Structure formats: C-alpha cells, structure tokens
Amino acid sequence: MSRDLNLQNLDISVKHLTRVEGHGNIVVDMKNGVLKKAQLDIVEAPRYFEALLKGRSFHEAAIITSRICGICSLGHQLTSLKATEQALGLPVSEQTILLRKLLVHGATLQSNILHAYFLAAPDFLKVKSVIPLVGTHPEVVLRALRMKKLANDIGDVVGGRAVHPITCVPGGFTQVPTAAALRELRRRLVEVMVPDFLATVETLKALAGAIPRFERPTEYISLRADDEYALYDGDICSTDTGRVPDCEYRRMTNEFVVPHSTSKHCKANRTSYMVGALARWNNNYDKLCPEARQAAATLGLEPGCTNPYFNTVAQVVEAGHCALDAVAIIDRLLADGLKDELPNQEPTQYGTGIGATEVPRGILYHEYTYDRQARIVKANCIIPTGQNLANIDDDMKKLVPEVVADKSKEEITSWLEMLVRAYDPCISCSVHMLEVEFEE
Amino acid sequence: MANKPREASKPKVAIFDFTGCEGCELSQLNFEDQLLDILAQVDIVEWREAMDDRADEYDIAFVEGALSTPDCIKRIHDIRRRSKVLVALGSCAVDGGVNAIKNLHPIEEVRQIVYGEDQYLFPTLPALPLSAVVKVDHNVRGCPMTQIEFLKVFTALVMGKKPIEPDQAVCVECKLNENECVYAKGMICLGPVTRAGCNSQCTNFGQYCIGCRGLVSEPNLQGMAETLASHGLAMDEAWKRLQLYNAYRLQGVRA
Numbered sequence: 001m002s003r004d005l006n007l008q009n010l011d012i013s014v015k016h017l018t019r020v021e022g023h024g025n026i027v028v029d030m031k032n033g034v035l036k037k038a039q040l041d042i043v044e045a046p047r048y049f050e051a052l053l054k055g056r057s058f059h060e061a062a063i064i065t066s067r068i069c070g071i072c073s074l075g076h077q078l079t080s081l082k083a084t085e086q087a088l089g090l091p092v093s094e095q096t097i098l099l100r101k102l103l104v105h106g107a108t109l110q111s112n113i114l115h116a117y118f119l120a121a122p123d124f125l126k127v128k129s130v131i132p133l134v135g136t137h138p139e140v141v142l143r144a145l146r147m148k149k150l151a152n153d154i155g156d157v158v159g160g161r162a163v164h165p166i167t168c169v170p171g172g173f174t175q176v177p178t179a180a181a182l183r184e185l186r187r188r189l190v191e192v193m194v195p196d197f198l199a200t201v202e203t204l205k206a207l208a209g210a211i212p213r214f215e216r217p218t219e220y221i222s223l224r225a226d227d228e229y230a231l232y233d234g235d236i237c238s239t240d241t242g243r244v245p246d247c248e249y250r251r252m253t254n255e256f257v258v259p260h261s262t263s264k265h266c267k268a269n270r271t272s273y274m275v276g277a278l279a280r281w282n283n284n285y286d287k288l289c290p291e292a293r294q295a296a297a298t299l300g301l302e303p304g305c306t307n308p309y310f311n312t313v314a315q316v317v318e319a320g321h322c323a324l325d326a327v328a329i330i331d332r333l334l335a336d337g338l339k340d341e342l343p344n345q346e347p348t349q350y351g352t353g354i355g356a357t358e359v360p361r362g363i364l365y366h367e368y369t370y371d372r373q374a375r376i377v378k379a380n381c382i383i384p385t386g387q388n389l390a391n392i393d394d395d396m397k398k399l400v401p402e403v404v405a406d407k408s409k410e411e412i413t414s415w416l417e418m419l420v421r422a423y424d425p426c427i428s429c430s431v432h433m434l435e436v437e438f439e440e
Numbered sequence: 441m442a443n444k445p446r447e448a449s450k451p452k453v454a455i456f457d458f459t460g461c462e463g464c465e466l467s468q469l470n471f472e473d474q475l476l477d478i479l480a481q482v483d484i485v486e487w488r489e490a491m492d493d494r495a496d497e498y499d500i501a502f503v504e505g506a507l508s509t510p511d512c513i514k515r516i517h518d519i520r521r522r523s524k525v526l527v528a529l530g531s532c533a534v535d536g537g538v539n540a541i542k543n544l545h546p547i548e549e550v551r552q553i554v555y556g557e558d559q560y561l562f563p564t565l566p567a568l569p570l571s572a573v574v575k576v577d578h579n580v581r582g583c584p585m586t587q588i589e590f591l592k593v594f595t596a597l598v599m600g601k602k603p604i605e606p607d608q609a610v611c612v613e614c615k616l617n618e619n620e621c622v623y624a625k626g627m628i629c630l631g632p633v634t635r636a637g638c639n640s641q642c643t644n645f646g647q648y649c650i651g652c653r654g655l656v657s658e659p660n661l662q663g664m665a666e667t668l669a670s671h672g673l674a675m676d677e678a679w680k681r682l683q684l685y686n687a688y689r690l691q692g693v694r695a
Contacts, residue, residue: 052541057677060684063650067538070463070584114469129487134479141476149472160645162470163463163584167645174646 010404012413024425026416027260028400038396040389040420042261050379058084058170058347058374065366065381066164069426071114073164074107074155075359076366076381078232083366084170087353088374090344095333096172099158101232102329103165104357105322106154108231109193110162111360112277112315112322113151115424116204117144120312123418124210140203147196147319150188154326157181172343179338186330193323194291201295204316208299211313212415216398217306218391219270220279221252223358229280229287229321231358237283240269246356249365253382265390266382272390275362276423277314278305292321308395311422315360347374361385361426385425395419451499451598454486455529456519458505458512459539459567463584464530465504474591481598498523500597502580506532506539506567513565513573520574525597528569528576529590531583535654536688538583539567544687569688578603583652583685586638606637607657610649614640622648623671628678632667633659651685 010030029037049068056064062080066073078100085092117140118130127133134141152162157177159165167173223234224243235243236252244252255264267273285293285303296302296317301310352369362384369378396416403412457465465487471478485495501523507513520526531537543566570576578597580590596603610631614621617640622629630651631643642649665675683690 048539048542051545052538055680057680060681064538064684067461067463067583070461070466073461073463118469131479131484134476145472145475148470152470152472160647161584161641163467166642166647169647 010400010409010412012409012416014413014417024420026396026413026420028396028412028416030400030404035397035401038400039260039393040396042263042389050381053368053376053379056376058088058370058376059345061368061376061379062168062170063164068381068383070163071111071426072107072359072361072364074103074159074162074168075357075364077165077168078104079355079357079359079364079366080368081168081170082233082355082357083353083368084355084370085353086355087349087351087368087370088170089348090171090346092172092344093339093341095176095336095339095341097232098329098333099173099176100168102154102326102333103158103168104231105326105329106151106158106162108360109319109322109326110148110151110155111424112319113144113147113200115360116200116312116316116319117141117148119424120418120421121207123414123421124207143196143199147193147200150185150193153188154185157185169343169345171345172341174343176338176340179334182330182333182338186327186334189323189327189330194320197291197295197320197323200316200319201298204313205298208313211307212309212418213307214309214395214399214402214415214419215306216308216395218394219268219273220282221268221273221275221387222280222283222363223356224283225287229284229289229325233357236356236363238268238273239279239282246354246365249354249356249367249382253365253387255382255386261389263383263386263389265393266387267390272394273387274308274391274423275384275387276311277318277360278308278311279362280358281305281314281317288317288321289324291324292317295320308391308419309422311424315424350374352378359384361424362387383426385423388423388425392420392423392425450481450483452485452495452497453482453500453502454495454498454519454523455484455488456486456501456503456505456515457488458503458516458533459508460505460530460532460537462504464533464580467584467587468502468590471587471591478594496522500525500527502527502529503533503570504529504585506536506569507573508539508565508567510565516570516574525577526570526574527578527580527593527597528571529580530585531581531652531654531685532567533570534576534579534581535685536567536569536572538684540569540687541683543567543691544683567688572688579605581635581653582638583650586641586653588639589637606635608636609656610634610636610638610640610643610653612636613638614643614649617644619643623667623673626671626673628668628673628681630678630682632664633661633682651682653685655686655689 012028014026025041027039027041061084062077065080066077068076122129155162160167167175220239223230224237225234237243252268253266255266258265299313301313350370350372355366357364365382367380368376371377501519528534580593593603613636627648629648631649633655634649634651635653635656668675668678
C-alpha cells in the first residue's frame with residue numbers, strides 16, 4: 001500500500017467539538033508514521049455533584065441529580081428514585097412502573113431523534129448544522145421536529161415537563177395524567193409517530209452510504225430482562241461474560257482517573273467496553289418489536305455489529321420500538337383504569353440502594369446510603385458517557401493508523417468527529433460520575 | 441411571531457454554555473412549534489451544541505451556565521467584549537444555580553472529596569453567576585429556563601424593546617391558578633419568596649416550589665418562617681432547600 005508521505009506526521013486538535021453535549025477536545029499526534037496519541041480530552045468544568053448531595057433529604061436526591069444533565073434528566077431522576085426507593089423500602093405500584101416506562105420511551109425517543117437528525121445527520125449530508133437543511137430538506141426537518149415534539153409531549157403529559165420532570169417523586173407520582181390525555185397521545189403515536197418512523201428509516205437508508213466502514217469488536221454491556229427490551233429495569237449483561245445482578249455493578253465498571261479527562265474512565269473484561277443503543281441492540285435484539293427488527297434489516301444493522309458508527313442506526317431502530325411499545329403501555333394503563341394514587345413516602349428502613357437504568361446513552365447507575373433521618377451520607381453515580389470514554393480512545397487508536405494512508409487530514413478529522421458524535425456523548429453528565437465517600 | 445423574515449439585516453445571535461447541564465439550550469431545541477419562526481427572525485451565528493460555525497460579533501448573546509474555572513472567566517470576558525446585549529439563561533447563569541452549593545464547603549475539601557489525590561489535575565473556583573464577573577443585560581430564569589419567559593425576552597429584544605422582569609412571588613401565580621396551598625398539604629414550599637414567571641408550573645402538578653427561579657428582590661424570609669411554623673413545618677429544612685438554588689445569593693445570610 002502506498003503511503004502519502006505528507007501524512008507521516010499528523011497533528012489534529014479539535015478544540016470544543018461541536019454538536020455534542022458538553023466540552024471535549026480531540027487530540028491526535030502522529031510522528032514519522034508512529035501514533036503517539038489519539039484521544040478525547042474531556043475539558044468540561046467539573047461540577048462536584050456528589051458533594052452537593054451530602055446531607056440532602058430523600059425528597060431532593062432526584063431533583064438534584066436530574067440537574068446533572070438536561071438531556072438525560074429523566075434517566076437520572078428515575079435511576080435516582082429507584083436507588084432511593086430500594087434504600088428506604090418504598091415499593092411502588094404497578095401503575096407507577098407503567099407510567100415510568102412510558103416516560104422512558106418518550107425520553108429515549110426524543111433523545112435518539114435529536115441525535116440522529118440534529119447532531120449526526122449534518123455529517124451525512126456534509127453540512128455544518130441542521131439549519132441549512134431547513135432550506136434544502138424542509139420536509140425532513142419538519143418531520144424531525146414533529147417526532148421530537150410528540151416525544152417531548154409524552155414527558156409533558158406524564159412528567160409535567162420534558163426537561164427536569166416535575167411529577168416523578170420517591171414512591172410514585174405527585175399527579176397522574178388523565179385518560180383523555182393518554183388517549184390523545186396514543187392517537188398521535190399511531191397516526192403521526194409510526195408513519196414518521198417509517199419515513200425516517202427510508203431517509204436513513206438513503207444516507208447509509210455516508211456511514212464510515214470501521215470495525216473494532218469490543219465488550220458490549222447493557223441491561224437485559226426476560227420479558228421485554230430492557231430499559232427501565234433488568235440484570236447487567238455483557239457480551240463477554242453474560243448476566244449478573246445490578247448489585248455487582250462495581251465489578252462491571254472499575255472506574256479509574258486519567259489525566260486527560262475530568263471524567264473517570266471505566267473497564268470490565270477488556271481495556272474498554274461500549275454502552276448505549278448499539279450495546280442494547282447486540283444484547284437484546286431478540287426483544288425488539290417486529291417493526292423495529294424489520295427496520296434494522298432494512299438499514300443493514302445485524303446482531304453482533306462491531307461498527308461503532310452504527311450506534312446512530314441502532315438509535316433509530318430503537319425509536320421505532322419505543323413508539324410502538326408506548327402504545328402498548330397506554331393500552332394497558334387505560335384497560336386497568338387510572339387510579340389517583342398518592343406517592344408512598346413513609347420509609348420502612350434506612351440503608352443502601354442501587355438503581356440501574358438504560359438511559360439513551362447507555363446504562364446508568366446510582367447508589368445512595370441514607371441515615372436514619374433519610375438524609376444522604378454516601379453517593380455514587382456512574383454515567384454512560386464516562387463508561388464509553390475508554391472505548392472511544394481505543395477506537396481512535398485503531399482508526400487513525402487504518403485510514404491515514406488514503407485520507408486527507410480534513411477527512412480523518414471529520415471521521416474522528418463523527419466517531420465521537422456516534423457515541424452521542426453527554427459530557428456534562430460524565431464529569432460528575434466520581435464516587436464520594438462522605439466522612440462524618 | 442410572523443413567519444416573514446425581517447427586511448433589514450437580521451440580528452446576529454449566539455448561544456454559549458458554561459458550567460451547567462445544557463438543559464436550557466436543550467429547551468431551545470425543544471421549541472418545535474416556534475423554532476422555524478425563531479430562525480426566520482435572527483441569524484444564529486454560533487451555537488456549539490447544534491452547529492459548527494463560529495463568528496466574531498453578536499447582537500445578542502444567550503449564555504447558559506455558571507462560571508467555575510479560570511478558563512470560564514477568560515471566556516465570558518471575551519464573549520462580553522463581542523456582544524451588544526448579553527442575556528443570562530437559566531438559574532446557573534443568573535444565580536450560580538445548584539453548582540453554588542459547593543461554595544458552602546471549603547473548596548479544598550470539595551476537590552479532595554471528589555477527585556482525591558488526583559485533584560491537582562482540575563482547577564476550580566467557587567461557582568459564580570455571570571453577573572459577578574460581567575454586566576448582564578437581561579435574565580431568563582428557571583431550572584430549566586422557563587420557555588414562555590424565553591419567548592417573551594426573545595421577542596422583546598428582536599423588536600428592540602426592553603423585556604420586563606417579574607418580581608412578585610410564585611404564590612401570586614399559584615393562587616391565580618386556584619391550586620390548593622402546598623403548606624395545607626403538609627409540604628415545605630418555597631413559593632412565598634421565589635420569583636414568579638413560571639406560571640407556578642411545579643405546584644400546578646402537585647409538587648412543591650423548589651425555588652429554581654431565585655429569590656424575589658426583597659424576600660420576606662421572616663414571614664415565610666412564621667407561615668411554616670403555623671403549619672408545623674421546620675424553617676431549618678426550608679432553609680436547606682432554599683440553598684439549592686440560592687446558595688450564592690444567601691452567602692452570609694441566615695434567616
């Protein structure tokens with residue numbers, strides 16, 4: 001293979017990568033054909049979130065942790081509530097679980113659609129943002145807005161607000177939606193969301209040629225459940241070692257500090273692992289609804305996929321599942337009849353609880369220990385983007401030498417940016433995933 | 441807002457983020473019904489979360505997040521120099537937000553707790569609202585920012601008018617919405633001292649006011665303590681909850 005001698009030396013520095021949540025820099029340093037450095041520096045200002053939880057009442061834990069991230073606010077809330085409810089012995093009703101699962105579908109839909117259309121698609125169409133697409137592809141932008149709006153409306157109807165929801169509290173909901181509001185959501189899901197999803201699959205299929213071809217097998221970790229596509233609950237499942245209960249999460253994360261990142265890195269059975277839509281697909285494709293599996297087939301997404309750029313495809317496939325399963329959940333809520341329940345907020349014990357939930361970017365863990373006044377004495381949050389950072393670095397180290405021979409510096413930079421964006425990183429989140437042990 | 445683009449050159453708008461969750465920016469992407477109208481009225485020249493483009497000067501800069509590192513201070517001075525109007529977006533930018541809770545603890549202790557022996561890698565300062573460092577022309581409050589308020593401020597600025605900042609308590613809006621008083625339900629609520637403008641969104645949904653829009657300009661903390669006491673609720677706990685969003689403003693104050 002002939003090598004472009006100009007590219008024996010490669011020095012890439014992308015400061016404050018655009019179209020991702022939070023602040024990260026891509027740094028590549030190659031000298032005389034030897035790769036010295038290829039990594040994602042995380043330069044988000046540290047927020048010391050766990051320190052903010054010290055001494056806070058159990059009413060406030062989910063309110064505070066939701067502010068870790070605007071995009072993942074619902075995921076943080078529900079994971080936090082599950083940890084608090086386990087620690088304090090606050091079982092919730094079946095209706096609460098169904099409403100929470102409905103919220104998870106809304107949040108996953110909105111986040112996946114936002115990423116695919118607003119953050120990733122401009123790369124496929126070689127434009128700098130979604131804004132030029134308003135002029136060139138108005139019907140596509142309007143469809144994206146319509147889908148996002150409906151997904152957010154699920155959050156508004158059930159959660160009171162899509163960003164930092166209001167109604168989700170320890171032990172249940174402060175207010176449940178009306179049957180009429182749920183029926184209207186159901187109608188729009190069936191009449192608007194499902195056709196828009198099918199159109200999205202066609203649009204993405206037309207763009208699939210722009211998705212870079214790059215393979216690097218790694219370990220894929222997500223939740224897995226027996227009876228459904230696991231998002232709200234399940235065991236931790238690895239493509240390398242199978243299933244373990246969520247109480248073993250520390251063994252599956254093993255956080256460590258690296259100097260180039262304000263967010264800790266993670267590893268399990270290899271030097272890195274991947275979480276998120278592609279990991280969920282690789283572990284749970286058999287649990288997706290037929291329409292979503294059909295979409296995967298159309299888009300060339302196969303079980304055991306090892307191309308990280310296909311994470312965006314997996315997100316779109318998953319969006320279809322969320323839309324259709326949301327309809328099924330609403331049907332069950334309406335068939336059972338909505339009950340005006342008060343949240344269960346009388347602790348029956350004071351101890352430690354763990355919550356593990358699939359949020360759009362991957363598996364999220366919260367663990368709290370409470371004292372006898374139901375105040376937090378110890379907190380640990382492990383965030384999906386933090387878990388993906390070591391995997392992104394490993395991808396970059398394999399990708400750069402593979403493409404350096406036949407691509408320009410601009411093309412390599414673009415591929416690296418697209419790689420990081422494919423993970424849909426949420427950097428605000430990832431810089432507060434550090435464990436805190438409070439000394440009393 | 442009309443769909444027709446303005447005839448004269450459109451105002452150049454930029455959006456920036458500092459220490460925060462970017463939930464306020466996300467709320468801007470969530471104006472699904474109005475987004476295209478907004479784009480017709482202005483030129484968005486810089487927005488890292490959504491676009492690659494960069495620009496040199498701005499007619500209006502919307503800034504989210506608190507200032508908490510030496511680099512933040514440098515960047516906000518630079519943005520201020522290049523902006524005709526600067527709007528603080530959301531409670532982190534307006535009041536320091538939840539980030540400012542860390543100011544209640546000695547900074548060395550906070551760094552030690554979170555990063556341990558690796559703390560030297562990551563410099564930090566007390567979390568500051570934008571107004572502690574540069575001149576802020578207007579505020580959009582809330583956590584996340586209140587969307588209706590953003591549209592009001594945005595519309596006023598595009599039309600060359602001065603936005604009006606509410607300064608009554610959330611209780612006023614809550615009463616207009618005919619909600620049952622949260623105190624009567626046995627819950628602590630920060631509505632009596634918190635700035636309105638959210639249409640009492642949380643209490644409408646059965647939750648207590650968490651105080652995310654910051655204090656009114658002259659909060660009657662004594663009155664709130666008396667009301668709490670008359671309902672058998674503790675001011676100590678209420679004070680703690682007030683610090684969630686007002687830690688910066690209440691530094692050195694004790695009810």
